[in-house]
Amino acid sequence: MKMIHCGDIHFDTPFTGLADARKAALRQEDVRRTFGRIVALAAEEKADLLLIAGDLLDGDTASPETIRYVQEKLGSLVDTRVFLCGGNHDPVTPRSYYRLLDWPDNVHIFDTQMECVPLPQWNACIYGCSFSQRYEPASLLAGFRVEDPQKCNLMLLHGQLVGTGQQSQYDPIYEADIAQSGLTYLALGHTHTYTGPLYAGKTCYAMCGCPEGRGFDEAGPRGAVVAEVDADGASLRFVSLCRRQYHTVTLDVTGAAHHEELADRLRAALPGTAEDLYQIVLCGEAAFPVNSDVLLDGLPCFSAKVVDETRAQLDLVALREDFSLRGLFVDELLQMEDSPVVRRAMQYGLAALSGEKVVL
Amino acid sequence: MEIQQITIEQFGKFRDTKLTFGPGMNVIYGANEAGKSTICAFLLAMFYGMPNDSKKKSTRENVRARYMPWGEEKMAGSVAFTHAGKSYVIERRMGDVRRKDKVTVRDGATWEEVVIPDKEEAGRYFFGIGPEAFRKTLYTGQLASVISPDKEDEVLDRLANLRQTGEEDVSYQRASSQLTSLLNSLRSVSGRAGRMPALEEEIASLRAEEERSRSVLAQHREDLARVGMLAEDSARLSAELAALEAQRAQSVRQGQYAEYRRLKDELATLTSRLQPDKLEAPNRKLAEVREAMEREKRFSDGSRADYERACQLRRREADLARQLSEEETHWEALRALEKERDSIPDIKGVNLPMLVLGLLVMVIGVVCGVVLHPILFAVFAVGIFLVAVSCLSIREQQEAQQKRRTLEAMIAEKRKTVDALGRDKLVSEREETQAELNDLLEVYQVKTEQEILDGLARRESLEKEGTALEREIALISEQQEAVKKDIDRVTAHLASFPFTEETREDDEQVLPLTELNAQITAKNQEILACETARREIAYELAHRLDGVRLPAEIAEERERKEEELADLGEKYEALSLALAAFAHGYETLKQDFAPVLSEHVGAILRRMSGGKYADVRVNDRFELCLKPADGGPLVDAAYVSGGTYDMIYLALRLGIIQTVLGVNVPLLVLDDSFSEYDDARTKAAVNLLGEVFPGVQVLYFTCHASFLSIAEGAHVVRLA
The missing domain is CATH 1.20.5 (Single alpha-helices involved in coiled-coils or other helix-helix interfaces)
Incomplete structure (x- = not known):
C-alpha cells in the first residue's frame, strides 16, 4: 500500500527572522500552499493513506479559518484515508479542535490512548496515539507489541528519538522499543529534518521533517515522504515540496573597493533561487562601511538579511601609538576582547572624534 | 609670520588708514578712543572674518553693526604680511551679513590669487589655529584674562593633544556631546524617553x-x-x-x-x-279582563269630566236648594217681623192728662210754694213726679216706636233680600239642574255620580290588570324563546363534536x-x-475574531521589534563604551598636560616674578595654585592682588601659547596687557616676551606713553 507521510506543518505559528510584516504574511500563505501540495501529491500518487505525524497546527494559536481550510482539503481526498495524531503543539485535549469539530469522514484522529484501526483491504492495521497535553515525558511506545505480526503493521506517532538512558519531554522514543514493537513501518514526526529510512529490528522508521522551513537553522529542501509498505517492509522516497528554502551565505568583503563589487561577488555566490531566503554573513576586512540596504538592493531573493562580522580596515595599530585623545581611545578599545559592541564603539568614537556625523 | 602693513579702507572710525609694522616689538600708541580695539578687531576680521551675530541686537555684541561705518554698508581693508618666506595680501570686503563678504588672498609679489584651504578663515591656515584659539592665545586682551573652557574648546583640545596633529581638529567636547545625544535618543537620562x-x-x-x-x-x-x-x-x-x-x-x-x-x-x-302551556292561564285571564273592560266601556277618560260635571250639578242643585230654603227662611222671617210689628201696641207716649196735670201741679206747686208755703214745694215735687210718670210712657212709646222703626227697616231689608233671591228663578234653575244631573246619571246608568267614579276606577283597574297580564305574557314568551334558542345552540354545539355519544372513546387520565x-x-x-x-x-x-490579529502575526511583529531592540541595545552599549573610553582617555591626557603646562607657566612665572614664585600647578579649568619660593603656604591664584593676578594670568597665557604652539608662534597681539605693572615689571615682561618668544612679532597696543620709553628699539606706530 502506498502512503504519504508528512508532519510538523505548524500552521499559524510565528516565523522568525523576517524583517517585514508583509513577508511574514506571505510565509504563512506558503505553508498553506505547501499543505495543499501535500494533499495534491496524495491525490496524484493515488495514495491509500495520508499520515500526518503531529504538530499540524498550534492548539492555542490556530485560527478557525485555517481549520476550515485543512478540513476542506482533507475532505477533498475522497480515495484516501487520512490519519492524524496530535503532537506536542496540538495535543488532543477536550478543548482541542480535534475534539470540538466534526472532521470529514475520511479523517481519523488518534485518541490519547494507543488505538488500532484495522485496514482489512490490505490486510493491515494502523496504530496511533496522540499527545494528551503539551508534554509527554513518558514514552508512548514503551512496551508496545503488535497484535498480529503477520499483518502489515503501521504506526503513526509524534515523539523525539533519544539514546538509551536519555530523557525527553516530548515522548522519548528508544530504539530498543522500536525494535521490539514488531511494526512494519513507524511514521514519526517532531524533528524537522528528514532522517532518511532508519531500521531497528525489522521495523523501518523515519522522521519526515517539516514541509516548509521556518528559519535559517532549517536550511535545505523540505517536503514529505512517499512510502510503499507491505508486510515485508517499506521503501521510502522523499519529495521536496517546499516553496522556499533558507540559505546562509558567507561573503568575504576583503579587497572589495565599493558596493558594486561586493554585490557582484554576492550574486555569484547565491546558491538558491529568487524565491529563497538568504542570510548573508559578511566577514573579512571592509575598506569602507558596508551598507546593508545598498548591498541587498536588487538581489534576486524573497528576503535577505545581512550579518556584519567585518573588521574595519583602519590602521588602528598606528593610531593607538598616537598620544592623543584618539590614540588613547583606540588603545583602550583594542585592549578589550573583540566583539560587535567593541567594533561599533570604535566606529562611533573615531567618527565622532573626526567631527563626522555618527550614523548608528 | 610678520605683518607688514594694514590698510583700512573703511572700518569703524578709520578711513583710508595705512599702518606699517616692523619685526619684533611694535608699539601702537594712541590715546583712549584712538581706535586700538578697532584695529585689533580689524586684524581679527581680516584673518577670520566676522561672525553673523544678527541675532544680537545690542551693538556692543554685534561686531558687524559695531564697526560698520556710519552711513555705510560695507567695511573693507587689506593686510600685507609674510608667512613662511612668502608675502601675501589678504583683501576683505564685509557687508552687514556674512553672505555679503568677499575675501581674496593674493601673492604679495605677483598679486595673483593664491588658493588656500578655507580662505574665509584664512587665519587657520596662516596662524594654524582658529579664531577662538587665537582669541585665547595669541591675542591678549585688556580686561581680566580669565580663560574658561567652552563647548568648542580648541585650546583644551590642543592642550589635550599636546601638539598639532595637522589633521582636522578634534574636539573632545563636540565628539562627546554628539555621542551623548545619540545615546539619549536611544534612551534618555530619565529612562522614559528614547527609541528603546x-x-x-x-x-x-x-x-x-x-x-x-x-x-x-x-x-x-x-x-x-x-x-x-x-x-x-x-x-x-x-x-x-x-x-x-x-x-x-x-x-x-x-x-x-x-x-x-x-x-x-x-x-x-x-x-x-320548555312549558308551552304556561301561557294558557294568563291568556284566559286576559280575555276575561278584556271582556269586563268591554262592559265597562262607558267609563272612559271622558267620564272623569262627566263626574266633575255631575258633582258640579249636584252642588249647584244643593246650592239652589239651600238658597231656596234660605229664601223660605227669609220669607218666614219677614212674616215674623211683620207680625211682630203689628204686635207692637200703640203707645201714647205721653199721658197728656197726666202731664198737664203734672205741669199744673208743678205750677201750682211752685206758685203755692212761693205764695203760700214752701212746704208746697212738695207739690212741686209731686208735680214733677207726675210729669215724670207721664213721661214714663214717653220712653215706652219711644221704645216702641223705635222698635217699630227698626222692624220696618228690617222688614224692608228683608223684602229686598227676598226679592233678590228671586224664588221663581231659583226654582226653575233648580229644576234644570236636577234634570241635567239626572240625564247624566242616566247615561252612565248610575244613580249617583259617585258611581261614575267607581265605574271609572273599576275600568282603570281593569286596564292595569290587562297591561300587567300582557307584560307577563310577553315575558313568558321571551323566556320560552330564549330557552328554545339555547336548546338550538346546545344541540348545534353537540352536533359539532367529531364524535357522538356512541363513538367517543375513553382513554387514561392525564x-x-x-x-x-x-x-x-x-x-x-x-x-x-x-x-x-x-x-x-x-x-x-x-x-469574535473580527479585527483580532492572530497570535502568530503578533508574535512575529514582537520578535521583529525585539530584534530591533537588541540591535539598539548593542548600539547603546557601544556608545556608552565609546564615551567611557573618551572620558578615560581625556582624563589620562589631562593628567599629562597639566604638568607640562604647569612647567611652562612655572618657568615663565619664576622669571616674571623674579624668583618669588617657585612653582605653580594648573588644573584642567586653568585654575592656578602658586607655591612661593620661600616655603610659605600654597596660594590660590584667585586670592592674590590685582597686579600679581595679572602677572600670573599673563604667565598662564604665555605658558598656554608655548604649550600649544610650541615655538612656532606666528604673532602676539597684546592689548595694553602690562598696564597694571610698574615700570620695572613692565620691562621685565617685555624682556620675557623676547626670551620666551624670540623673533616673534609682537603688536602691543597701549595708551601709556611710558611704555614707549620702556620698549626700546620697538617700532612705533602712533595713532592720531
Missing part, C-alpha cells in the same frame, strides 16, 4: 495583544464546546416537548368529552324548562390541561433560551 523605551513599550503592548488574542481563541474553542452541548440540549428539549404535546392532545380530548357530557346535561335542563399548558410554556421557554444561546454563540463564533 518606545520599543519596550511597543513590545509590552504586543505581548498584551498576543495574550488577548490567545484568550480570544481559547474563548472560541470554549464556545465551540458549548455549541455542541447546546445542540444536545436542543434535541433533548424538543423530544420532551413532543411528549408533552402528545399528553396535551389527550387532555384536550378528555376535556372535550367532559364538555360533551356537560352540554348534554344542559340540554336536558333546558328542555325541561394531568389537567392547565398544568400541561404551564409545563409546555415552560418547556418552550427553555427551548427559546437554548436557541437564543445558540444564536448568540453562533454570532460570537462568526464575529
